[in-house]
Amino acid sequence: MSDIARIKSLLRAIPDFPKKGILFQDIFPIFQDPLAVETIVTNIVHHILSTGLPKIDVIVGLDARGFLLGPWIANRLGAAFVPVRKAGKLPGETIKVAYEKEYGTDYFEMQANAIKTGQNVIVLDDLIATGGSAKAAGELIAKHGGKTVKYIFLVELSALKGSEKLDAPTYSLVQFED
Ligand SMILES: O=P(O)(O)OC[C@H]1O[C@H](OP(=O)(O)OP(=O)(O)O)[C@H](O)[C@@H]1O
Numbered sequence: 194m195s196d197i198a199r200i201k202s203l204l205r206a207i208p209d210f211p212k213k214g215i216l217f218q219d220i221f222p223i224f225q226d227p228l229a230v231e232t233i234v235t236n237i238v239h240h241i242l243s244t245g246l247p248k249i250d251v252i253v254g255l256d257a258r259g260f261l262l263g264p265w266i267a268n269r270l271g272a273a274f275v276p277v278r279k280a281g282k283l284p285g286e287t288i289k290v291a292y293e294k295e296y297g298t299d300y301f302e303m304q305a306n307a308i309k310t311g312q313n314v315i316v317l318d319d320l321i322a323t324g325g326s327a328k329a330a331g332e333l334i335a336k337h338g339g340k341t342v343k344y345i346f347l348v349e350l351s352a353l354k355g356s357e358k359l360d361a362p363t364y365s366l367v368q369f370e371d
């Protein structure tokens with residue numbers, strides 16, 4: 194089995210969670226397998242370093258499952274890690290955007306000045322469905338004057354065409370076509 198097929202086999206599909214009609218892809222079984230986590234981190238870092246991207250200043254991870262991989266990857270790159278959180282969780286001055294995701298509406302916030310004008314940023318999350326969450330993160334980065342150069346996901350639900358909403362190319366390790 195290839196590395197990617199092994200990662201895909203560790204995902205657990207849960208019907209009707211958190212709402213009827215949603216087939217939820219649970220990533221947590223992967224985190225019971227340290228070798229699988231290492232494979233994912235290595236694959237993403239290799240992608241970032243070998244596809245002609247500029248030097249990355251900041252990895253932005255999305256609350257909450259984007260925090261599971263983001264800091265590892267930032268650390269390997271010698272980049273900063275900046276969290277985007279659901280509203281009301283970050284202290285100090287923040288900037289906020291509303292967004293729609295596959296199963297509802299929410300608000301995202303980032304601490305003011307967490308990203309500096311001109312910095313090269315990658316958005317990293319566990320999964321892209323409609324792309325609403327990643328698009329909102331891109332808006333927060335743009336409001337800071339940052340440049341989002343790539344959006345990276347462990348899992349992509351390709352049929353929802355979320356990547357078409359985004360202002361930079363995307364990369365995902367595992368795709369589900371339907
Ligand atoms: O592409 P979209 O339709 O926007 O959906 C994808 C987002 O939904 C999930 O997060 P969720 O809001 O469920 O939060 P969690 O990580 O805290 O579980 C997932 O981790 C992505 O962030």
Ligand SMILES: Nc1ncnc2[nH]cnc12
Pocket residue numbers: 215216217218219294295296320322323350
């Ligand atoms: N189908 C899905 N499974 C897991 N996380 C999600 N976030 C949005 N849609 C999702």
